[in-house]
Amino acid sequence: MTHIVVTGILLSGTYALIALGLTLQYGVARIMNLANGETLVAGCFVAFWLYTAFAINPIAGLLVIAPAAFAFNWAIYVVALRPLVRRARNRGQLEVDSILATFGLLFLLQGLMLLGFGGEYFSYAFLAERFVIFGSGYGLNRVVAFAAAVVIAAGLYLFLYRTRQGTAVRAVAADPNSASLVAIDVSRTAALAFALGGALTACGGALLSTFYTFNASMGVIFTMKALIIVIMGGVGDVRGAVLAALALGIAETAVASLIDPGLTLAATYGLFILVLLFRPQGIFGRQTA
Amino acid sequence: MSGAALSVAGARKAFGGLIAVNDVSFDIGQGELVGLIGPNGSGKTTMLNLISGALRPSAGRISLAGIDISGKPAHAIARLGVARTFQLVRVLPSMSAIDNVIAGAAFGHMRLWGSEARQMAEALLERVGLGGRAAAPTASMTYIDQKRLELARALAGEPRLLLLDEWLAGLNPSELRLGIDLVRDLRAEGRTIVMVEHVMDAIRSLCDRCIVMSSGAKIADGAVAEVLSRREVVSAYLGDDDA
Amino acid sequence: MSAVSAGEIRVGLAGAVVVALAACLPLVDQGFYLSISVNIVLYAALCTAWTLFSGPTHYVSLATAAFFGVGTYSVALWIDQLPFPALVAGGALAGAALAGVVGVATLRLSGVYFVIFTLGLAELVRQIVTWAQAKFTTRVGLYVFTDFTEKHIYWMLLALAVAVFLAGWLINRSRLGFAMRIIGNDETVARHVGIDTARAKILLFMVSGAFIAIAGAISAPRYGYIQPPSAFNPMISFLVVIMALLGGTSRLWGPLVGVVPFVIAMDLISARFPNHMPIVMGLAFLAIVYLLPHGVTGRLEQVWTRLRNRRALAVGAERTA
Numbered sequence: 001m002t003h004i005v006v007t008g009i010l011l012s013g014t015y016a017l018i019a020l021g022l023t024l025q026y027g028v029a030r031i032m033n034l035a036n037g038e039t040l041v042a043g044c045f046v047a048f049w050l051y052t053a054f055a056i057n058p059i060a061g062l063l064v065i066a067p068a069a070f071a072f073n074w075a076i077y078v079v080a081l082r083p084l085v086r087r088a089r090n091r092g093q094l095e096v097d098s099i100l101a102t103f104g105l106l107f108l109l110q111g112l113m114l115l116g117f118g119g120e121y122f123s124y125a126f127l128a129e130r131f132v133i134f135g136s137g138y139g140l141n142r143v144v145a146f147a148a149a150v151v152i153a154a155g156l157y158l159f160l161y162r163t164r165q166g167t168a169v170r171a172v173a174a175d176p177n178s179a180s181l182v183a184i185d186v187s188r189t190a191a192l193a194f195a196l197g198g199a200l201t202a203c204g205g206a207l208l209s210t211f212y213t214f215n216a217s218m219g220v221i222f223t224m225k226a227l228i229i230v231i232m233g234g235v236g237d238v239r240g241a242v243l244a245a246l247a248l249g250i251a252e253t254a255v256a257s258l259i260d261p262g263l264t265l266a267a268t269y270g271l272f273i274l275v276l277l278f279r280p281q282g283i284f285g286r287q288t289a
Numbered sequence: 290m291s292g293a294a295l296s297v298a299g300a301r302k303a304f305g306g307l308i309a310v311n312d313v314s315f316d317i318g319q320g321e322l323v324g325l326i327g328p329n330g331s332g333k334t335t336m337l338n339l340i341s342g343a344l345r346p347s348a349g350r351i352s353l354a355g356i357d358i359s360g361k362p363a364h365a366i367a368r369l370g371v372a373r374t375f376q377l378v379r380v381l382p383s384m385s386a387i388d389n390v391i392a393g394a395a396f397g398h399m400r401l402w403g404s405e406a407r408q409m410a411e412a413l414l415e416r417v418g419l420g421g422r423a424a425a426p427t428a429s430m431t432y433i434d435q436k437r438l439e440l441a442r443a444l445a446g447e448p449r450l451l452l453l454d455e456w457l458a459g460l461n462p463s464e465l466r467l468g469i470d471l472v473r474d475l476r477a478e479g480r481t482i483v484m485v486e487h488v489m490d491a492i493r494s495l496c497d498r499c500i501v502m503s504s505g506a507k508i509a510d511g512a513v514a515e516v517l518s519r520r521e522v523v524s525a526y527l528g529d530d531d532a
Numbered sequence: 533m534s535a536v537s538a539g540e541i542r543v544g545l546a547g548a549v550v551v552a553l554a555a556c557l558p559l560v561d562q563g564f565y566l567s568i569s570v571n572i573v574l575y576a577a578l579c580t581a582w583t584l585f586s587g588p589t590h591y592v593s594l595a596t597a598a599f600f601g602v603g604t605y606s607v608a609l610w611i612d613q614l615p616f617p618a619l620v621a622g623g624a625l626a627g628a629a630l631a632g633v634v635g636v637a638t639l640r641l642s643g644v645y646f647v648i649f650t651l652g653l654a655e656l657v658r659q660i661v662t663w664a665q666a667k668f669t670t671r672v673g674l675y676v677f678t679d680f681t682e683k684h685i686y687w688m689l690l691a692l693a694v695a696v697f698l699a700g701w702l703i704n705r706s707r708l709g710f711a712m713r714i715i716g717n718d719e720t721v722a723r724h725v726g727i728d729t730a731r732a733k734i735l736l737f738m739v740s741g742a743f744i745a746i747a748g749a750i751s752a753p754r755y756g757y758i759q760p761p762s763a764f765n766p767m768i769s770f771l772v773v774i775m776a777l778l779g780g781t782s783r784l785w786g787p788l789v790g791v792v793p794f795v796i797a798m799d800l801i802s803a804r805f806p807n808h809m810p811i812v813m814g815l816a817f818l819a820i821v822y823l824l825p826h827g828v829t830g831r832l833e834q835v836w837t838r839l840r841n842r843r844a845l846a847v848g849a850e851r852t853a
Binding site: 341342343362363364365367368372373375379381382383384388391392393395396397398402442446 | 707710711713714716717718720721722723724725726727728729
């Protein structure tokens, strides 16, 4: 039992990073980015490449991966998504447009990675040692990835709640119209949030690659998990996303080890349906009029 | 009171900490035309939204000819015979004028369909001054015509209670006179109408009775001329001299 | 709503001629052209059924693969016990039931929840079917042996496509269709004229799901050997979205305009550049959003009205001159 809980918690660290990335993109930039999982997979591949070709430790590799993903996602927002925000007459139209556009990016990026790496599974051995918690062993790489995720998430929290820029991001998340009234550049803040979200997701991918076998076409599954975490936690809610990631990590691990590893998605969906039926505004979400 | 067409008892609506409608009670008799007035942000439109089911009341009871409708969804209330217009006019832009009106007839408590609905819609278009424009596209109509169309749609359901949300706002003087005449005709037919309005001339010339709201509460209810001269009503509109 | 107009009779007759000609195809060719035509007719039925719901509501449904797979499995599980038509009917009911459950859970909420839910639905059902098969039977796949050949499947799918068209036409004339148009225009108004919007959407989604499941059921004998990954192939969902939106969803026949060229193009690409399929799909999505937001038919209609206006202007100018 403790084994399941600890494994679940270790897994949830990376889930939380990915979901935080998505919740920034959807909650602040108002873009439902269905290509989020492809950023994650790209993070996996870059970490793999840095480690195997240059023997760069994936944790150190984050210093390269995060800025690169930031720049890449900034460019995507400015080139592809900002025009959609400008032409949208209402929220609903932007929603449909951004869903279709990011589907396009999803397949385009996935197709390019399939061409580059093929459909095989990749993995590499990084810190593949036993680490003992409460008397049972876990992969050291999982523990390190979890610790790194905690540090990054804490950094994000400090940024959002202790800096001017972070306050602007939260203001836009709460209400873009009012934010522009207090001289916040909404369009630039949205781009910043989108890019930051991409960087977080790519970090999540790099950390995931240290203990998980990955391939070029698995992005969609992770996008889905991230989406479900974001909705469970309440859109744009950082604490909610972390808590929902924990719940999902533990639920998946429990189902995988107690019932069948093939049913992890079913477990995710079970949680999702419960949330949709009973708390569609998210765990901490407030009912809005 | 079961004799009332509409009875509101202790209605309350809170958005988080903000109380938009605070313990409001009133009755509207059959065939009455009552003005619901008050300064901006006093909760008039929220009150209307509670009656039409666009919002759920946080507390209180609203009943239509004795039937409890508080907290029912908007479509169920519409089927019981409540029709409304919107503060910011809402026509169905991709549909023709006549389809806009049939929309009001097909799903309400009359449930008209086919040639019956079409005939009624044509008569109503004629009535509101849009005769002969059944096939006209609605998105390009003028503001007054869109308002007329919206009224025709609301009337198409043969409502027991008609809610007009600033239906006369934004009209120029000659349009306003036409609008007032139209509402007066409706009243002469014996319809029960609640109108939220800022145009005081319209309230004075149309209503026998008006209800005044301020900061979410009802502060006056009575004959128009008498209510409008009350001290607390004047100060709600113009601000308190003593403060 | 009213009697059938002369225009509608003309379109109906033209449609009947096209269908009759299409039905003769297997008498001419039983090879390549028949096989690609099976795909065209299949996707015509799927895309039109998808548009029945997603056209007026603008909810992007990715549940197609789930309904399709449910239909396929309805046939595969009981083909040895029950007659084929009964299984197809059962598949339709199963598809409608699944759509009803999904609709109740998601359609009262905003569009994003719906997209996300349907995105994973096929995968969810696939996992459950795989698990149940492993747990309760010893087999991984199921054999479907019938006397049907490619041409029988073609005819059945053609009949299904016609049925979907007729259903779409009838719905458009009905109160439900009228309600959907109002909802598509302004959901708030829809509620205030007395439309139970959630119920209307769920009903229509169930009709759409039932038709898609029938397509899956008819396709089962074509596969012969049925496994969860092929029956619940998520690509079907995405292809249907692309083709329908490429064609345009504001008219019943709009999706057809996307289906015919895209199925042919897909056939060429998957034969010559099998690894480039995702890139083509990605580019297709981007083209829809940035170049053809209302599909080919929407664009043609725009051009048509512009031409007509220009002609009207020119005529007016001549008169004043």
